[in-house]
Amino acid sequence: MTSVTTPPRRRAEALTRGRIVEVAVELLDTDGEGGLTFRALxxxxxxxxxxxxxxxxxxxxxxxxxxxxxxxxxxxxxxAGDPADRVRAVALGLFDAIDEHPWVAGQLSASSWQATSPRIFEIVGRQVRDLGVPHARWFTVTSVLVQYVLGAAAQNAANARILGPDVDRDEFLGAVSTTWEELDPDEYAFTRTVAEQMRSHDDREQFLAGIDLVLAGISTLAPG
Structure with a gap:
């Protein structure tokens, strides 16, 4: 009796570095850094x-x-638009990317001066230059912008990870807001007054408001 052997499963497409990276991103999104192993890949x-x-x-x-x-x-x-609009577009692109791929924040933080960071620094720096900031301030101003964008995006991703997919964001913020409202009125006079604003805030809008604050500061450095 002739035995029948099951042929090995073939790849649907040629193996390339690009395809490997694409699947690695998918694994990181679903299983995190710990789930990315060469065996799983x-x-x-x-x-x-x-x-x-x-x-x-x-x-x-x-x-x-x-x-x-x-x-x-x-x-x-x-x-399109002026340099300030381009800063907002770059910032939102990174914010949304880190929101969708939270593991990216940790990688950028762990290798702040490695391959990827100069890419971000370059595109933000060009907008800083085009905003009319004096050359002597380019490094500092660009660094502040990049640090705000990556730091705020990373914090947003961390918050989402802490809450997890099963926690309703509105309910969570409502509970925290109520806690703030019940704080001691003498010791937390300011915090109590903004409790309702915290309850109803939108993370993306808050992030953009921060960008606008930084841009307003930058505008004072440009001649004229």
């Missing part, structure tokens, strides 16, 4: 780990490539 790609190592040396390189891919995609959209 090989299984998702229907290949062997050795084939992946041909394109990517190790997990650190893979994480850097995945981060760079997400950031490059976020910065790819051309924005």
């Amino acid at each position: 090989a299984r998702a790609l229907a290949t062997g780990a050795g084939a992946i190592y041909w394109h990517v040396a190790n997990k650190d390189e893979l994480l850097a490539a995945a981060t760079d891919a997400v950031v490059a995609d976020a910065l790819a959209t051309e924005s």
Whole structure:
């Protein structure tokens, strides 16, 4: 009796570095950094780990490539308008990208001067230059903008991760707002007065308001 052997499952497309990075992003989105292993990646790609190592040396390189891919995609959209409008567009692109891929925040924080960060610094810096900021202030002003964008986006992603998918945001903010309203009126006079604003705030609008505050400060540096 002739035995029948099941043929190995074939990949639907050629294995490339780009495809590996694409699947790595998907794994990071669903399982986090801990879920990104070469075994899981090989299984998702229907290949062997050795084939992946041909394109990517190790997990650190893979994480850097995945981060760079997400950031490059976020910065790819051309924005019309003046330099301030372009700053807002870049900032929102990064905010939304980190909101969608929360693991990116940790990667940017861990490698602040590595490959991806100069990409962000360059595009923000060009807008700072076009806003008329004196050359001697370019580094400081660009750094402040980048730090605000990445810091606020990272905090937003961290908040979402803490709440988790099963927690209703409106209910959570309502409960916190009520707690603020019940604080001691002498010790927390200010906090009590903004409790309702905290309850109804929109994270994205609040982020953009921060960008506008930074831009207002920058405008005082430009001649004329």
